Each structure stands twice: as C-alpha cells, then as structure tokens.
Amino acid sequence: MENYRLVPVVSMEELEMQLEALAVQINRDYEGKNPVVVGVLKGAFVFMADLVRRLSFPLEVDFVRLASYGTESETSGVVRITKDVEIPLKGRHVLIVEDIVDTGTTLAWYIERLREQEAASVKICALIDKHERRKVPVPLEYVGISIDKGFLVGYGLDFSEKFRHLPGIFEVEFMK
Numbered sequence: 001m002e003n004y005r006l007v008p009v010v011s012m013e014e015l016e017m018q019l020e021a022l023a024v025q026i027n028r029d030y031e032g033k034n035p036v037v038v039g040v041l042k043g044a045f046v047f048m049a050d051l052v053r054r055l056s057f058p059l060e061v062d063f064v065r066l067a068s069y070g071t072e073s074e075t076s077g078v079v080r081i082t083k084d085v086e087i088p089l090k091g092r093h094v095l096i097v098e099d100i101v102d103t104g105t106t107l108a109w110y111i112e113r114l115r116e117q118e119a120a121s122v123k124i125c126a127l128i129d130k131h132e133r134r135k136v137p138v139p140l141e142y143v144g145i146s147i148d149k150g151f152l153v154g155y156g157l158d159f160s161e162k163f164r165h166l167p168g169i170f171e172v173e174f175m176k
C-alpha cells in the first residue's frame, strides 16, 4: 500500500490573489476580442469557473478533454482528444485554460491542432507552471503559480481521481 500525506502548498487566499492578477492581464489583453475560453478537462474545471467570473469582456466558454497515454506519473507523448470543443474555432481568438503544465507534451500537441483549425490566435493560461520536467517548450502567456516540481492535488487537480474538490493546493508527499 502506498503511504502518503498532503502538505498545504497554496492557500485559497493566495489563489484568489493570483486569480485577480491574472484577470487584470487577461481583461486588458482581450477587451473587444470575444474569445472562446477553452477549459481542459477535468483538471481545469475549478480554476476555469473562478477565472471566467472575473473576466469583464464578452466571451464564450467551451471544453476539451485530452488524454495522453503513459504511466500514471508521466505522459508518453501520444495524445488524443476524447471530447472536442463544440464551438467552431476557425478565425476565433482562443484562450486555453489548463490546470498544470508539466512536460508540456499535451498542450504543445493541442496548440498544433488549434493552428490547423486556423484559430485567429491561441494563448495559454495555466494555473501552475511546473517547469523542472519540461520537455517540449510551450509558450505560457498567463501563469498563476510557478513551481519546480512535486505532485500537486486540490483545486481541480487529482491523484487517481481523488482530491479535486479540496480548497487550495497540496503536495502529495510519499512516505516509505
């Protein structure tokens, strides 16, 4: 049996400050552009809900679900869409909202798909930029929290589907 405990890393108070700061930038950049804000399921659902309620320009919301094959802790590079957006993205400004960028494989692949669909622009808003294991460079326009490493849960992020509902972000600390 795996033994672990959850260590608090980012409180809701801190997350709310980051949300405000992100919203200021996004409100400034997207005024008058009527973008499609695309949340990456499942992890982004909490962040997405909190973020869009702070945006003050007209926008549309949609979701995509991306599956990447691999082990539980690392993606293999083979990605597929298991639920696509329903709004046509050709000619639209697309703001992708993602929970956490790790190796970068998943989003790098998806950005290419959006380019093929001829979106007018594609930018990424990531709640967490976890940079130590980055393999594929991904331009992250908006980042809430920047960390080196560690497996994080809560505020949408899961460990084997658990802990998505936790308010705040916690690190899973594995014990022998």
Ligand code: IMP
Residues within 6 Å of the ligand: 043, 068, 075, 098, 099, 100, 101, 102, 103, 104, 105, 106, 107, 130, 150, 151, 152, 153, 157, 158, 159
């Ligand atoms: P990437 O392709 O390696 O960047 O994979 C990113 C995806 O892996 C994220 O969207 C998450 O679903 C998952 N992931 C990576 N790191 C974590 C973590 O610390 N906690 C929970 N999920 C993670």
Ligand code: MG
Residues within 6 Å of the ligand: 040, 041, 042, 043, 044, 098, 099, 100
């Ligand atoms: Mg994700």
